[in-house]
Amino acid sequence: MNLRKYLTLTRAGIIESLQFRLSFLVMVIGNILYLIVVYFLWKAIYDSAETDIVNGMTFTDTLIYIVLASALFSFMEMYIVWEIGRSIQSGKIVLDLLKPMDYRRYLFWSYSGTFVSQFFLTFMPTFIAVSIATGGAIPLGMNLLYFAVSVVMSVSINYSIDFFTGTICLYTESIWGINIMKQVIVLLLSGATIPLAFFPEPLKTIMYYLPFQSIYNAPLSLLLDGNPEPQKVLITLGTQLLWCIVMLVISRVFWKISLRQITVNGG
Amino acid sequence: MPEIIEIKNITKEFKVLNRREGLKGSLKDLFSRDYKIVRAVDNVSLSIGQGEIVGYLGPNGAGKSTTIKMMTGVLEPTSGEILVDGNIPYRNRTKNAQNIGVVFGQRSQLWWALPLVESFKILKDIYRIPDENYNGMIELYRSLVDIDPLLHKPVRQMSLGQRTLSDILAAFLHDPKIVFLDEPTIGLDVSMKAKIRTLIHALNKEKKTTVILTTHDMGDVDALCHRIIIIDKGKMLYDNDIEHLKGFFGSYRTLKIRVGEDPEKQAEKIRAELPEFSVSADDEWISVLVDEEKAKVIDVLGQLQKTHNIRDMQLEEISTEEVIKKIYEEGVQ
DSSP, X not given: XXXXXXXXXXXXXXXXXXXXXXXXXXXXXXXXXXXXHHHHHHHXXXXXXXXXXXXXXXXXXHHHHHHHHHHHHHHHOOOHHHHHXXXXXXXXXXHHHTXXXXXXXXXXXXXXXXXXXXXXXXXXXXXXXXXXXXXXXXXXXXXXXXXXXXXXXXXXXXXXXXXXXXXXXXXXOOOHHHHHHHXXXXXXXTTSSSXXXXXXXXXXXXXXXXXXGGTTHHHHHHHHOSXXXXXXHHHHHHHHHHHHHHHHHHHHHHHHHHHHHHHHHOO | OOEEEEEEXXXXXXXXXOOOSHHHXXXXXXXXXXXXXXXXXXXXXXEEETTOEEEEEOXXXXXXXXXXXXXXXXXXXXXXXXXXXTBOTTTSHHHHHHHEEEXXXXXXXXXXXXXXXXXXXXXXXXXXXXXXXXXXXXXHHHHHSOOHHHHTSBGGGSOXXXXXXXXXHHHHTTOOSEEEEESTTTTOOHHHHHHHHHHHHHHHHHHOOEEEEEOSOHHHHHHHOSXXXXXXXXXXXXXXXXXXXXXXXXXXXXXXXXOSSXXXXXXXXXXXXXXTSEEEEXXXXXXXXXXXXXXXXXXXXXXXXXXXXXXXEEEEEOOHHHHHHHHHHHOOX
């Protein structure tokens, strides 16, 4: 019964996102253009390299990774920072705060619908297309299950980071710069634009200790590994779970403190 | 009548950064700790009973929204006590939210891309409204306004009037004990205003909902409120029956005339001719505040017409601002 008030928001989100066919089309075209650019970029990199395998990855490996990362991005990026920032600027946040629901949850579930529809409309087709085009280069086995579990946690970590960044808008009252900064940091350090294998050694180690790699690198490396060692799966998922909890707590506490600030000092 | 809102001596202060002028000043502001304290609400006490419709008036920036935000729990008062249906709103915001409904005239809480009925269904689940109550409410709405054409229309395609109407219906949907209406008739035409007033009146009567109405439109107040509260510069100026206040504005009309060249000079003359009324002028119009208990507007106009070449005229009800000005000048008795 309690779940119902959240699922109704998911449902509304799905219907809402299906209302705008044209924007969906534009997004698909944008994605294709991005992929074309990426294709030639990496082709040039591999052509100029002396060996077929760069940093332990073949051209096909890299391409599959990048394509799936961008597909993952298109459904994971919910523009929460924009949403929070805009509703703070316009004052709409007051209406959202007056819903009989925790704001953090309210916002998450409001966006979960877009999420579901993007998963089926962008990620799944891309995945199937890549799978067929590469002639079964993506293994299909237990790794799919690991991937599914991993993506759920990615979503949670990503949301916490977004929500945390959005909360900063309560203080700055501007969104643009903060959002751009967040996006660059997340996209670079998470392995969404360049596979982590390509980073130099000390930086790579640092990145493994940051939460960002758990968003893109973790699910993708689980997906692309046909028969992973159980130990590796455990470590990857364990790290994700840890970050899930840590980021959840941090973003919740920061929001609580900030909101108190607002109710005391006015916004 | 049991009390539903109980406010004792609340004060709300905001810390505002002292902004400096120019580029240099803006750069300095980045590091400035130079705050000034602004008192938005100053020692206000009031109590509101179940089922009342209260008009909450005051000029822009008087502290109306701040008071309402404190009642809804979005803001915490700096000092003083506030109880809404036994809850302290800022401590139990979520619980308090279940008891209240809000309409802000310029914003919509509805799902912009969805048909109205979908928004209603979402609200039904969010507020956990039982099927029975929900259906009853829709039936009630159906008997009051013609909602069927609206139900399947996406909110973004609605006119402002339809949207406001829908927002009001949405605010009442979970049968809250209190509904806050912040300028619900702003920007609407006369017939829509009338429709919305009738609707609010009917819902208040049917559901015994307490309504707190903020407005600049004396028509709203006249049509709906028995009691009004006036606030200015954070201080409460008036809290009593509307009948009581009628003495201040009921018999006053503003007669505006246009007499061609140099209205200031002309106004000077009129002031001499009509010493018992206050006369003011702007670039175009000369306004005469006529007390109808002393003289009929038509007689004043007739008298002015003899001595001035009147090209155009308008008749206006006294505005909230003028009522407040009069209360300031003459006090309340």
